[in-house]
Amino acid sequence: MQEEMTEYAFRQKLVAASLRLVELGLNRGAAGNLSLRHGKHFLITPSALLPEAMHPEDMVLMDFSGKVVTGERPSSEWRFHRDILASRPEIGSVVHVHSPFATTLACLGREVPPFHYMIAAAGGTSIRCAPYALFGTQALSDHALAALHDRRACLLANHGMIAAGRDLDEALGLAVEVESLCEQYWRALQIGEPNILSDAEMNEVMEKFRGYWRR
Numbered sequence: 001m002q003e004e005m006t007e008y009a010f011r012q013k014l015v016a017a018s019l020r021l022v023e024l025g026l027n028r029g030a031a032g033n034l035s036l037r038h039g040k041h042f043l044i045t046p047s048a049l050l051p052e053a054m055h056p057e058d059m060v061l062m063d064f065s066g067k068v069v070t071g072e073r074p075s076s077e078w079r080f081h082r083d084i085l086a087s088r089p090e091i092g093s094v095v096h097v098h099s100p101f102a103t104t105l106a107c108l109g110r111e112v113p114p115f116h117y118m119i120a121a122a123g124g125t126s127i128r129c130a131p132y133a134l135f136g137t138q139a140l141s142d143h144a145l146a147a148l149h150d151r152r153a154c155l156l157a158n159h160g161m162i163a164a165g166r167d168l169d170e171a172l173g174l175a176v177e178v179e180s181l182c183e184q185y186w187r188a189l190q191i192g193e194p195n196i197l198s199d200a201e202m203n204e205v206m207e208k209f210r211g212y213w214r215r
């Protein structure tokens, strides 16, 4: 009973977060998808459904072999959600968006260098851009996993962004942060070449970030 209640609460959280991403301007229409680890399984948003039309019952429960346990049509991106959750035990939730500024840079295939110290929030000295691959493919998942090595966020060329966190709030918060960094980088590029922080300066930031964040 307790397990079922938790699963239903997780389904509700996924619907609320999908709506929140639209409110925040990070997604439009049916773009993007979200997942949450749930014991030996994970819950993922359904494919091609507008957030306004989503109900908790539409969320799809899958196992890590890629089998649907409950539900109908999981997000076409279930492979990268599954692979990230399976290979990174510290991650409990994955958020994928086609947010305007991250996607603009991703369409140029540009990684985001440490032009601002907050780049360290994504786990390292840059936010990488994974090479292009067709949406929903294992190739896209493999590229995403490599770009996320030692990181919690990456861009996907000609596509969008992935942000991950210990839970849904953390993953969503990082997606918001990465989108604002992409906006700031894009704006800075309009008037010149941004100063890039050195590895030593970024290591100092990452050291200071240890234990800095509040849950």
Ligand code: 13P
Pocket: 030, 031, 032, 033, 045, 046, 047, 048, 049, 074, 075, 076, 077, 096, 098, 135, 136
């Ligand atoms: P889904 O609706 O299948 O989740 O696909 C949307 C998307 O963003 C694909 O990358």
